[in-house]
Amino acid sequence: GAGVSQTPSNKVTEKGKYVELRCDPISGHTALYWYRQSLGQGPEFLIYFQGTGAADDSGLPNDRFFAVRPEGSVSTLKIQRTERGDSAVYLCASSLSAEGYGYTFGSGTRLTVV
Amino acid sequence: DAKTTQPNSMESNEEEPVHLPCNHSTISGTDYIHWYRQLPSQGPEYVIHGLTSNVNNRMASLAIAEDRKSSTLILHRATLRDAAVYYCIPNSGNTPLVFGKGTRLSVIA
Numbered sequence: 246g247a248g249v250s251q252t253p254s255n256k257v258t259e260k261g262k263y264v265e266l267r268c269d270p271i272s273g274h275t276a277l278y279w280y281r282q283s284l285g286q287g288p289e290f291l292i293y294f295q296g297t298g299a300a301d302d303s304g305l306p307n308d309r310f311f312a313v314r315p316e317g318s319v320s321t322l323k324i325q326r327t328e329r330g331d332s333a334v335y336l337c338a339s340s341l342s343a344e345g346y347g348y349t350f351g352s353g354t355r356l357t358v359v
Numbered sequence: 360d361a362k363t364t365q366p367n368s369m370e371s372n373e374e375e376p377v378h379l380p381c382n383h384s385t386i387s388g389t390d391y392i393h394w395y396r397q398l399p400s401q402g403p404e405y406v407i408h409g410l411t412s413n414v415n416n417r418m419a420s421l422a423i424a425e426d427r428k429s430s431t432l433i434l435h436r437a438t439l440r441d442a443a444v445y446y447c448i449p450n451s452g453n454t455p456l457v458f459g460k461g462t463r464l465s466v467i468a
Binding site: 249287301324 | 452
């Protein structure tokens with residue numbers, strides 16, 4: 246597709262449940278980033294992939310959060326035992342390289358934990 | 360990462376120029392200055408970036424101070440569609456972008 250696609254656009258889940266959020270990057274983009282954004286804040290970095298490997302996962306808040314990119318294209322962010330504090334918009338971006346410009350973001354997945 | 364300071368909010372009249380300032384006094388010599396903006400209910404989008412010289416593209420102009428400790432994003436004629444949060448981000452390319460709170464720009468018709 247022409248842009249970064251994230252599904253679902255909205256997800257409501259109960260506290261304690263497991264969720265998966267999907268990101269389809271722009272074809273050919275080797276770098277893929279996950280961010281999350283709370284109301285009134287800028288996006289907060291979570292994890293970055295270069296190809297299939299996680300090059301930097303220093304932003305993952307705890308071991309309930311995990312992300313994969315097995316074939317170097319689609320990525321899935323997985324959250325176990327969700328908590329109300331996990332409620333946020335989860336943003337995915339991709340870029341041809343990791344040089345800071347030309348990140349293309351998706352519209353995000355709004356996760357609500359009730 | 361270099362610390363940035365941006366006004367929380369700014370207001371502009373439609374069709375007038377807007378100058379969005381950013382202070383980044385701890386910027387390193389290899390950091391480019393990137394600007395992204397985030398329209399309501401969308402992910403951020405790339406606007407412009409530069410290293411030392413002023414830069415122009417179809418969206419905006421970027422004026423970088425000679426000592427590189429500050430920069431200004433210039434929208435030459437603000438439209439209602441330019442209402443967004445604007446982020447200034449120094450980055451060398453070795454690490455992912457780090458977003459601050461940015462400046463919320465309101466455009467008045």
